Amino acid sequence: MPxxxxxxxxxxxxTDIHRHFEGMRAVDGVSIEVPRGQIxxxxxxxxxxxxxxxAVVAGTLPASSGTIVFDGEEVTHLPAYARARRGVVRTFQxxxxxxRLTVLENLMVAAPINRGDSLWGALMGKSYWMRDERRIVxxxxxxxxxxxxxxxxxxYAGTMSGGQKRLIEIMRALMLGPRLLLLDEPMSGVxxxxxxxxxxxxxxxxxxxxTILMVEHELHMVERLCDSVIVMAQGKVIGSGxxxxxxxQREIVDAYLxx
Amino acid sequence: xxxxxxxxxxxLLVYAGVDIIxxxxxxxxxxxxxxxxxxxxxxxxxxxxxxAVLSMPPDSANGAFQTYxxxxxxxxxxxxxxGAIAGGLLAIPVGLVVLRRLRPDYQAIALLVLSVIxxxxxxxxxxxxxxxxxxxxxxxxxxxxFDPNTINYQYFFVGLTAVGVALAALVASRIVNxxxxxxxxxxxxxxVAATAIGKNPVQxxxxxxxxxGAIAGLSGAILVxxxxxxxxxxxxxxxxxxxxxxxIVGGRGNNIGAILGALLxxxxxxxxxxxxxxxxxxxxxxxxxxxWVAIGLLIIGFLWFRPDGVRPEARRVFEDAPITEDLxxxxxx
Numbered sequence: 381m382p383x384x385x386x387x388x389x390x391x392x393x394x395t396d397i398h399r400h401f402e403g404m405r406a407v408d409g410v411s412i413e414v415p416r417g418q419i420x421x422x423x424x425x426x427x428x429x430x431x432x433x434x435a436v437v438a439g440t441l442p443a444s445s446g447t448i449v450f451d452g453e454e455v456t457h458l459p460a461y462a463r464a465r466r467g468v469v470r471t472f473q474x475x476x477x478x479x480r481l482t483v484l485e486n487l488m489v490a491a492p493i494n495r496g497d498s499l500w501g502a503l504m505g506k507s508y509w510m511r512d513e514r515r516i517v518x519x520x521x522x523x524x525x526x527x528x529x530x531x532x533x534x535x536y537a538g539t540m541s542g543g544q545k546r547l548i549e550i551m552r553a554l555m556l557g558p559r560l561l562l563l564d565e566p567m568s569g570v571x572x573x574x575x576x577x578x579x580x581x582x583x584x585x586x587x588x589x590x591t592i593l594m595v596e597h598e599l600h601m602v603e604r605l606c607d608s609v610i611v612m613a614q615g616k617v618i619g620s621g622x623x624x625x626x627x628x629q630r631e632i633v634d635a636y637l638x639x
Numbered sequence: 640x641x642x643x644x645x646x647x648x649x650x651l652l653v654y655a656g657v658d659i660i661x662x663x664x665x666x667x668x669x670x671x672x673x674x675x676x677x678x679x680x681x682x683x684x685x686x687x688x689x690x691a692v693l694s695m696p697p698d699s700a701n702g703a704f705q706t707y708x709x710x711x712x713x714x715x716x717x718x719x720x721x722g723a724i725a726g727g728l729l730a731i732p733v734g735l736v737v738l739r740r741l742r743p744d745y746q747a748i749a750l751l752v753l754s755v756i757x758x759x760x761x762x763x764x765x766x767x768x769x770x771x772x773x774x775x776x777x778x779x780x781x782x783x784x785f786d787p788n789t790i791n792y793q794y795f796f797v798g799l800t801a802v803g804v805a806l807a808a809l810v811a812s813r814i815v816n817x818x819x820x821x822x823x824x825x826x827x828x829x830x831v832a833a834t835a836i837g838k839n840p841v842q843x844x845x846x847x848x849x850x851x852g853a854i855a856g857l858s859g860a861i862l863v864x865x866x867x868x869x870x871x872x873x874x875x876x877x878x879x880x881x882x883x884x885x886x887i888v889g890g891r892g893n894n895i896g897a898i899l900g901a902l903l904x905x906x907x908x909x910x911x912x913x914x915x916x917x918x919x920x921x922x923x924x925x926x927x928x929x930x931w932v933a934i935g936l937l938i939i940g941f942l943w944f945r946p947d948g949v950r951p952e953a954r955r956v957f958e959d960a961p962i963t964e965d966l967x968x969x970x971x972x
Contacts, residue, residue: 459839460834461837476829476832477832481821482955485955488818489821489822489833490837496819505813506817509818533960534961553836556836
């Protein structure tokens with residue numbers, strides 16, 4: 381379950397992040413701050429470097445240069461799994477469910493504390509880890525109930541619809557008890573009815589104090605969900621503020637429409 | 640049963656046991672974790688050589704007709720334990736080189752190449768393990784106390800093999816059915832996503848690679864104690880392919896499938912072709928050559944028509960799971 385933000389100042393500070401691919405500057409000197417307990421939107425035209433930046437923050441892509449400080453701790457050189465364990469958890473633009481695990485297992489596998497989740501623990505046998513397993517089943521079922529997917533728990537995740545896979549991914553991320561949730565276009569390719577649901581769930585999570593940084597294309601959605609918005613184009617940040625204030629800035633509107 | 644029949648049956652049972660142990664190990668790596676270990680047979684060979692040189696007398700014995708390192712004459716079960724440890728130890732450097740940075744398809748190629756290199760090295764570095772001729776007169780377990788040339792010893796060896804199978808099955812089943820096994824399956828399904836939820840893929844792969852290597856080593860140690868010889872010709876890389884065929888036919892990711900595969904392919908399939916050879920059909924060498932064609936067709940056929948194998952990986956339903964919709968509709972109709 382999401383924890384309430386502690387400490388003060390922004391939860392995430394990224395400074396002068398560069399990410400180059402063979403000379404192509406996908407992210408070119410991005411510096412942003414993600415405030416605690418808010419939903420921050422990351423928008424921009426295709427190829428602006430939003431998803432690459434998100435991957436750099438999550439650690440699934442290393443930064444070429446720059447620093448990332450999460451809750452006062454520099455995490456720039458930590459691998460993705462270590463950042464996830466600290467509470468920086470991402471979802472993916474493309475469906476990334478564990479197809480041949482059941483829906484329930486997709487959630488359970490993400491539980492960070494489980495005595496049976498090591499070679500040694502496994503060899504010790506069921507009695508050694510059964511108590512943890514019971515707790516995790518309960519936790520996962522709680523999430524499934526909240527997201528209206530209880531009936532699907534024993535189905536293979538690979539057989540779910542695009543929207544259901546999105547929900548699985550969000551629930552899976554929540555199993556870790558994230559402190560910063562990074563969402564990469566959570567609504568893309570999702571049926572409008574489920575878009576509404578996801579929006580509702582995200583607002584709910586925000587109310588509980590979870591900090592979210594999300595890449596999203598659909599501007600009306602961004603306007604409804606995000607407390608503040610960062611605009612990227614061609615690997616750089618070209619503006620930030622509330623959606624309403626951004627709409628008034630000529631160059632940002634141009635970059636979005638032209639780019 | 641006549642003596643010949645008993646020898647045949649016990650021979651078959653020991654081979655079945657060895658193949659089952661090997662398939663359980665390969666299933667942990669390939670079926671459960673998605674590591675395409677094309678050098679699997681090397682780990683069995685390392686276990687066999689280690690068990691051999693731990694149990695044999697120094698190479699000056701028997702008129703020094705063969706050369707090898709070791710020759711420690713250690714009592715049973717030290718050679719078997721040593722074989723398993725050697726398989727596990729070999730997995731460490733191999734895993735660290737291959738499994739950390741390479742993409743999975745390149746991992747498979749690197750491991751295949753490793754298998755070829757290892758065989759070539761052992762074949763040519765004669766002082767090490769007697770080269771292409773291989774080592775012979777490996778003492779069977781406890782042969783200093785029992786006469787190995789008796790029928791009772793055959794039964795005894797089947798019993799020893801069964802202990803090995805039970806041990807390997809226990810380890811494999813605890814891993815497959817544990818939360819750790821679930822993490823391995825998640826990594827197999829989507830490695831980047833597994834990383835994003837806090838799994839360290841290198842650690843997961845290394846541990847299962849080492850355990851698989853150790854079990855493979857045990858299978859080699861058992862086999863060498865039974866056939867009493869070991870040479871590069873018995874662990875050429877195609878032997879690995881047969882075990883892969885077994886896993887694919889039996890069913891990836893579950894131990895029952897691995898055991899079934901071991902019984903169907905290396906035991907059943909090879910036994911049938913061995914009998915066919917005795918019928919003297921066609922020119923000499925035709926049937927063994929066709930055997931390889933058949934193994935290839937078997938793999939392709941299963942991947943095409945029944946990719947999950949004879950016994951597919953079971954879907955895990957947890958206690959008190961809600962009844963799914965199809966079941967509900969089945970109830971109402």
